[in-house]
Amino acid sequence: MTAPVVAVATDEGRPDFGPDDVDALADDLLAILGPRGVTSLPRALDRAARDGSGMSPILSAQDLGTPDLVCYPRTADVVPDIVRAAVARGVPITTRGKGTGNYGQVIPRFGGLVLDMTSLTEIQSVTERSVTAQAGARMINLEQAAWGRDSQLWMYPSTVQSTLGGFLGGGSAGTGTIVHGRNHQGFVDALDVVYATQDAEIVHLDGDDAQPFVHTYGVAGIIVSASVRVEPLQQWRCVYASFGSQREAFDAAFDLAAIEPKPRLLSADGAVVTAALPDDPALVRGRASVRGIVDARALDEATDLLVASGGRIEAVREGIAETVKLSTLSYNHPTWWLQKAQPGRWFHMEVRGDALVHRLEEVEQVYEGGMLHLEVGHQMMFGMLNGIYRNPAQVIDGVAALEELGVGVHSPHQWYVDLDADRVHALAQRTDPRGLLNPGRWM
Known part of the structure; x- marks a missing residue:
């Protein structure tokens, strides 16, 4: 798919939902997460409507969207519950890490629910081949964990405070690119992903099965955890x-x-x-x-x-x-x-x-x-x-x-999926049949 250098956001792909659906979802999420796990306070909504796209004067001039709700899962096992509730209500879901990306990819184009993954920070294991961590773990913490085992990440982003899920979902490069290329070319060993379906569960994907979900802006699945490659530490x-x-x-x-x-x-x-x-x-x-x-x-x-x-x-x-x-x-x-x-x-x-x-x-x-x-x-x-x-x-x-x-x-002045978009779109039609994951990302 060839996209223009500068694009203007439109309403194409907007899911059919309304205030009653949002209110019903808020009640569902209160039952799942408790009162501290979901909010519609203006300050939280405003924060979830911003990322690094302020670097672009073109994107800054556009209204890229504001969420209706933000939720904060504290354990990985509740993510499928959140997704099933949102799918049942027809409310779109935009997954968010630290919001360090520069392209508006985590700004909810049509409102709905922002799923903030930054509380899922556990680093689960470090082996000679890989480090496994939840999606909200910061890349600098993964690098530190690897150094503690005389290893290093194949790459980590220049914005080291970015999360693992955000880096894999939206990033396409990193500090290690001189040797290894972009992060969708061998960096990822495995992913745990949740699809936007009525029976959503955590799906484990290894090797080649995991690669299609990298650099997709979260339109094909929600990354809950990942295993990424390490190599021997260099001095x-x-x-x-x-x-x-x-x-x-x-x-x-x-x-x-x-x-x-x-x-x-x-x-x-x-x-x-x-x-x-x-x-x-x-x-x-x-x-x-x-x-x-x-x-x-x-x-x-x-x-x-x-x-x-x-x-x-x-x-x-x-x-x-x-x-x-x-x-x-x-x-x-x-x-x-x-x-x-x-x-x-x-x-x-x-x-x-x-x-x-x-x-x-x-x-x-x-x-x-x-x-x-x-x-x-x-x-x-x-x-x-x-x-x-x-x-x-x-x-x-x-x-x-x-x-x-x-x-x-x-162009950094765009908000749509720009890498192998036709393949990603075909994948998303299978894993998100109602088009609820970060909608409005197609040109």
Whole structure:
């Protein structure tokens, strides 16, 4: 399914339910969860109507929806009870973690029930192959548990406070992507999922059977718990280097991608974006920045390459707290910091391809004020191209120019399922026959 770069939310796919159905469901949930397990208080509804889509001026201008109820399961076994009650009343269900995603995927398009999974935080086991945890467990806690067993996650998101279920349901990348690619390509060993059916139960899925439920925005099933891959712990070093020019920094990052073992993370920014990042002596104002989480075995090679490329090593740090800190300066975060420094001014497009380095100046000229944040990804450069926001038409107009330069473009200004949507839609028709799971996600 091909979708436009910028989409406007419509009422297509709205379930047929009303206030009486919501009131009846509220009574059902009180019986299941008790008075502290369900709410319609305005503050709770407002919180459940927000996520990271505020990064997009296009999404921020749209009314993406507000729930009628929010519920908070504290044990996994009540999730099927909640789902059966909602299905019986015909009320839509939107599953939510920490709401750190940037695409409006956890905002309930047509109201209904928001199922907040953040109380389901148990880490159930860590083995040599995988860590198993409930959907509300935070990714940083999974990483810490793995480190305690001399292992590490295959990947964890730059927003380390995101939940396991939210990361798998909405995420498509992570800090480990240089080696392993996106998280729907081998990260998940098993899932426990609840379908939106009248006889809903927890369904256990292993291996290939679990993969179709990853990165579906919760439209095909509710992830209750998951087993995700770990690997032997590497001794990581966090390297910060500064450069006199953005060109030098980006060229160095491109070359650094070839070292072995591969870095876990590799980011680069010009001086303007670097200046918007949190204060740190390793982020030198007025200079471009290259930051990497590098295997200790490759540290000498990496620092020698950075210096030979015109860089200056500003810091080398170690420990899980430092790797987490550096990861929060990657992916969408530099754009967020730029927007925070100059509110209402910037938008971004997600872009990919070696042209981001080889044709950097041309890429940045596509949008007014263009500044590129660069990530080294799995077999490809990718990043966030920031520009001064004028209107949606301006965003769309730049896409053709970028593609002519050999740049792939993905829009962060959308709220619909955008990865293999036809397959996901076919799956959802089987697991959610009434279209009650996070409806309104199709173009």
